[in-house]
Amino acid sequence: MRAVCPGKVHRNDALDATHSPIFHQVEGLAVDTNITFCDLKGTLDHAMKALFGSSVKTRFYPSFFPFTEPSADVQISCIFCDGKGMRDGAPCRNCKASGWIELLGCGMVDPNVYGFVDYDPAKVSGFAFGMGVERIAILKYGVDDIQLFFQGDVRFLEQFG
Amino acid sequence: MKISPSWLRDFVDLPVDYRRLADELTLAGVAVEGISGEGENTVFEMEITTNRPDAMNHYGVAREASALYDLPLRPIEPKLPAAQGKSEVTIEIQEPDLCPRFTGREIRGVNITASPAHIASRLALLDLRPISNAVDATNYVLWESGKPTHVFDLDLLEGRRLVIRRARAGELLKTLDGVERKLTTDDLVVADAVKPVALAGVMGGYDTMITEKTKNVLIESAWFDPATVRRMSKRHGLHTDASHRFERGADFESTVPSANRVAELILGSGGGTLIGDVIDVIAKRLDLAPVELELREVHRILGEKLRILEVSRILKRLGFGMQAGSEERYLVDIPSWRLDIEREIDIIEELARLHGYDKFPNTLPPYSGEVHEQPDARKDARLRDSLLALGYNESISLTFISKDDARQFSTAAALELANPLSDEASVMRTSLVPSMLNMLAHNLNRGSENVRLFEAGNVFEAAGEKAIELKRIVLGATGKVDAEVVRGLTPGAEARPLSFFDLKGDVEDLLAPFSQWVLTYDAQTAGYYHPGRSARALLDGAVVAQFGQIHPDVAAPRKLRQDVFVAELYLERLYQHDLVQARYEALPRFPAVDRDFSFVFDDTVEFDEIHQSVTSLGISELRSFVPVEIFRGDKVGAGKYSILMRSRFQSGERTLRDDEVMQWAGQIATALVSLGGIQRA
Numbered sequence: 140m141r142a143v144c145p146g147k148v149h150r151n152d153a154l155d156a157t158h159s160p161i162f163h164q165v166e167g168l169a170v171d172t173n174i175t176f177c178d179l180k181g182t183l184d185h186a187m188k189a190l191f192g193s194s195v196k197t198r199f200y201p202s203f204f205p206f207t208e209p210s211a212d213v214q215i216s217c218i219f220c221d222g223k224g225m226r227d228g229a230p231c232r233n234c235k236a237s238g239w240i241e242l243l244g245c246g247m248v249d250p251n252v253y254g255f256v257d258y259d260p261a262k263v264s265g266f267a268f269g270m271g272v273e274r275i276a277i278l279k280y281g282v283d284d285i286q287l288f289f290q291g292d293v294r295f296l297e298q299f300g
Numbered sequence: 301m302k303i304s305p306s307w308l309r310d311f312v313d314l315p316v317d318y319r320r321l322a323d324e325l326t327l328a329g330v331a332v333e334g335i336s337g338e339g340e341n342t343v344f345e346m347e348i349t350t351n352r353p354d355a356m357n358h359y360g361v362a363r364e365a366s367a368l369y370d371l372p373l374r375p376i377e378p379k380l381p382a383a384q385g386k387s388e389v390t391i392e393i394q395e396p397d398l399c400p401r402f403t404g405r406e407i408r409g410v411n412i413t414a415s416p417a418h419i420a421s422r423l424a425l426l427d428l429r430p431i432s433n434a435v436d437a438t439n440y441v442l443w444e445s446g447k448p449t450h451v452f453d454l455d456l457l458e459g460r461r462l463v464i465r466r467a468r469a470g471e472l473l474k475t476l477d478g479v480e481r482k483l484t485t486d487d488l489v490v491a492d493a494v495k496p497v498a499l500a501g502v503m504g505g506y507d508t509m510i511t512e513k514t515k516n517v518l519i520e521s522a523w524f525d526p527a528t529v530r531r532m533s534k535r536h537g538l539h540t541d542a543s544h545r546f547e548r549g550a551d552f553e554s555t556v557p558s559a560n561r562v563a564e565l566i567l568g569s570g571g572g573t574l575i576g577d578v579i580d581v582i583a584k585r586l587d588l589a590p591v592e593l594e595l596r597e598v599h600r601i602l603g604e605k606l607r608i609l610e611v612s613r614i615l616k617r618l619g620f621g622m623q624a625g626s627e628e629r630y631l632v633d634i635p636s637w638r639l640d641i642e643r644e645i646d647i648i649e650e651l652a653r654l655h656g657y658d659k660f661p662n663t664l665p666p667y668s669g670e671v672h673e674q675p676d677a678r679k680d681a682r683l684r685d686s687l688l689a690l691g692y693n694e695s696i697s698l699t700f701i702s703k704d705d706a707r708q709f710s711t712a713a714a715l716e717l718a719n720p721l722s723d724e725a726s727v728m729r730t731s732l733v734p735s736m737l738n739m740l741a742h743n744l745n746r747g748s749e750n751v752r753l754f755e756a757g758n759v760f761e762a763a764g765e766k767a768i769e770l771k772r773i774v775l776g777a778t779g780k781v782d783a784e785v786v787r788g789l790t791p792g793a794e795a796r797p798l799s800f801f802d803l804k805g806d807v808e809d810l811l812a813p814f815s816q817w818v819l820t821y822d823a824q825t826a827g828y829y830h831p832g833r834s835a836r837a838l839l840d841g842a843v844v845a846q847f848g849q850i851h852p853d854v855a856a857p858r859k860l861r862q863d864v865f866v867a868e869l870y871l872e873r874l875y876q877h878d879l880v881q882a883r884y885e886a887l888p889r890f891p892a893v894d895r896d897f898s899f900v901f902d903d904t905v906e907f908d909e910i911h912q913s914v915t916s917l918g919i920s921e922l923r924s925f926v927p928v929e930i931f932r933g934d935k936v937g938a939g940k941y942s943i944l945m946r947s948r949f950q951s952g953e954r955t956l957r958d959d960e961v962m963q964w965a966g967q968i969a970t971a972l973v974s975l976g977g978i979q980r981a
Binding site for chain 2: 149175180184197201202209297
């Protein structure tokens with residue numbers, strides 16, 4: 140099975156420029172008899188290119204989530220300085236001169252998870268990933284305050300019409 | 301967490317510069333978030349994931365580097381002088397499950413002074429305040445090999461005994477931070493013959509600490525149960541470098557080496573004599589079970605075959621033992637510092653990260669299934685497209701509203717939040733209307749006078765113990781229609797204020813794509829609507845929408861200075877209708893005939909009634925009967941309206957004759973008269 144689940148999530152965080160009690164995430168899950176770590180990388184690389192353009196590169200490095208093993212964080216090459224780290228002769232602020240921006244987390248589904256749904260972990264494998272939608276919009280469009288997404292100000296909304 | 305890369309060179313010969321080391325360690329899973337300083341004073345700010353307490357120290361990071369670059373790792377081998385005599389200190393463990401191992405070492409005749417420069421400078425680089433040679437030695441060992449240790453003033457330990465036990469209810473302990481704490485039986489303590497002298501794994505006691513008067517020292521290095529330490533840390537609000545590591549799992553085999561290393565450092569700086577052997581009490585052995593690794597499984601999960609040479613090289617450098625079994629099956633011994641490794645998949649992760657995640661090719665998995673849309677997907681899309689085309693901008697508001705708003709805009713019971721952010725956000729919304737009004741006010745307060753918004757979202761109703769989620773759409777509109785029109789450009793072109801009928805037209809446009817038999821309206825709207833300027837829309841008798849101008853009494857306290865209009869769509873009912881499917885009907889071949897009717901009716905006669913009475917005549921050639929113009933005024937009279945209506949007749953088989961049309965027109969006029977209508981022309 141494969142599923143993409145976009146949805147509204149709620150957290151006990153007061154509203155300020157970088158936090159909101161509601162926001163949106165997109166979670167993905169693929170489980171089959173043949174899913175590999177290479178497939179996880181390829182799928183997300185494809186998705187990031189669709190979102191940011193075909194010249195964007197992805198980089199995966201080890202992380203930790205309780206429900207995936209191996210786990211990874213995914214970075215994209217900085218879309219503001221083309222991954223160079225420098226822009227107009229100065230260090231790129233958006234990626235702190237590293238040339239990379241962290242965007243989402245992912246991993247192979249931890250075999251323990253299959254126990255909850257009576258799948259045999261020896262027969263199946265799968266991957267999962269999750270990303271914050273506002274975070275990506277903020278990055279892609281340069282929005283400087285997350286509260287703008289939830290105020291209904293037409294001067295903001297019409298910029299995206 | 302700060303790490304000094306030059307300190308790493310004590311254990312491994314780094315082949316790359318610090319910048320590159322930081323990058324490559326990060327890509328292997330031991331993340332360097334920031335670098336400061338230069339040369340020998342370079343400091344890495346590291347972000348070690350919670351499952352890797354073994355890497356929260358210099359030796360652990362050095363081990364990672366040795367695995368990454370396939371370089372030998374130099375062991376920490378404390379060099380101690382010969383011990384004198386026998387120690388009279390006894391150590392007793394009364395809670396083997398909570399403290400399976402406790403190691404002690406005695407040193408006599410120590411001088412407590414400042415630490416030597418090389419120790420102090422390393423601690424200072426990590427922003428650790430040097431205190432005294434004995435205490436600094438424990439700090440140094442914590443940051444060197446990750447093992448938390450403690451030193452007691454031996455002469456202040458009553459009875460020359462240490463007992464590891466639960467505290468008795470009401471026992472008191474003043475910890476090193478000066479806080480006097482009341483203990484319970486849930487607390488594990490290190491005690492002397494009389495009283496607790498340390499909160500096990502969290503913090504040592506104030507009264508037995510090392511001072512400049514201390515001459516004799518007892519070193520402690522132990523293993524404490526992670527859950528117990530975590531609970532004590534939480535209960536007492538004490539989070540220390542020691543508790544941080546014990547909570548995540550310390551190294552069972554490191555108690556003796558670390559006690560000796562602390563001893564080495566103290567003897568080296570403060571002199572003194574080592575008394576007796578190390579006292580190592582093991583109440584219960586903690587051995588990590590070996591794990592079976594199959595190369596085929598590595599390939600199945602990762603998607604790439606790793607060569608056995610690389611696998612064994614990586615595991616060896618990380619400290620894992622490997623014994624060959626049969627056919628690409630291996631038995632892997634787990635080192636005592638890796639409590640996070642329990643299963644084959646955990647080892648596969650180690651192999652993947654040290655092979656290098658980015659060395660794996662990017663592939664797409666083959667698929668032969670189907671794609672299923674959500675059942676409402678098309679209807680949602682149709683409504684959204686229509687709303688955008690009608691000029692409404694989509695907005696999103698918070699899911700929580702105040703209790704007052706819930707009461708005012710819905711009759712349903714609301715779900716209360718157990719831990720709300722504020723009174724304004726204390727229940728799950730039972731209606732989308734209050735937040736739409738807030739958003740309209742937000743815009744009006746900022747100078748935007750012409751606003752059209754919609755929100756598609758769920759409302760929540762309490763039904764006993766359960767919650768019901770219902771899909772809704774709300775529209776909000778205020779200001780002028782055609783606000784951008786330049787007056788005088790075209791005859792009659794003019795912006796005018798939004799009215800109820802504009803909103804009604806939009807609602808009809810939204811309902812049009814849904815199949816229905818009968819669309820009717822009534823005026824029984826909720827109290828927050830203006831009674832004369834609101835209506836409900838019913839499809840086949842079920843209310844699918846409610847809309848109109850918001851009652852002035854509701855608008856005023858919200859400081860809405862213009863008329864605001866709101867429409868609510870109840871999708872749980874609307875979506876019971878399918879979207880209309882286009883179906884071809886042959887074009888008429890014979891001409892149509894129109895007949896107009898001009899009548900005056902009482903205000904109490906609604907057009908629905910008029911239309912019903914005409915269509916129920918059953919004239920099959922009557923294709924449509926629509927209103928064209930309405931007059932009110934002195935000429936018509938109070939409480940009445942004059943309406944011009946047009947009927948269109950057409951046959952599919954032949955041209956209609958005058959006499960037939962006249963007969964039907966007569967029937968229609970009779971029907972209209974029976975409703976109290978007075979014909980004008």
